[in-house]
Amino acid sequence: MKAVLFGASRGMGRAVARLLAARGEKLFLLEHDLEELHRSARDLEIRGAEGPVGVGHCDLLQPQTFAPALEQAQRVLEGFDTVVVTAGLFALQEELERDAELTARLLAADFTNTVLFCEEARKRLLAGGGGTLCVFSSVAGERGRKPVILYGAAKAGLSRYLEGLDHKFRAVGLKTVCVKPGFVKTSMTAGLKPPPFAGTPEAVARRVLKAIDRGRPEVYVPSPWRGVMCVIRCLPRFVMRRVNF
Secondary structure, eight states, X not given: OEEEEESTTSHHHHHHHHHXXXXXXXXXXXXXXXXXXXXXXXXXXXXXXXXXXXXXXOOTTOGGGHHHHHHXXXXXXXXXXXXXXXXXXXXXXXXXXXXXXXXXXXXXXXXXIHHHHHHHHHHHHHHTTOEEEEEXXXXXXXXXXXXXXXXXXXXXXXXXXXXHXXXXXXXXXXXXXXXXXXXXXXXXXXXXXXXXXXXXXXXXXXXXXXXXXXXXXXXXXXXXXXXXXXXXXXXXHHHHHHOOO
């Protein structure tokens, strides 16, 4: 595997990258923080990644960096067959309602710019004969819910986009994997009360890697969230107005 990872310097992305490194895969990292990027690359080399781990600057809030970053990855890896996107922003609904600028950044990062990055990756994967595009969305996009109105709206759009890609391009070699995490104990969720079935980045990464290997179009992590969201999707609207889930 020749994999490009966008956002692998922390949390679930880092856990996925470390599993790929342990398998001896060839990796290229994209991130906006160059210091953290080089530190992550050295970590992955120690853990067994094939050859030097390449790095390139890519900022989710600056779409003009997307094409040059992917072109650099293509040159260094001599082509790639897998792209994993875990980069994104998160903020509480109350913060977003108070801060219009933060809302604009989050919506741009988690929907518009992620889609633009995926389009650049899609074109290159298809030009190379196909491959896998694995993107982290969220269970927050499954249903309109009071605690995650704006974040959930962005992730809902992203999930539908990835579903559409899978419908259109799987027959010609593009496998799209939409990862839908529930509550996972990362820096993003620090300070929030975890539910009983909260996951860890390492457990999530193992399930995600299986989904990539098998080409599964959708994976809920941790696995209980599939059942939880099935119930949530079936609740009538008058119930959703009353609960704070």
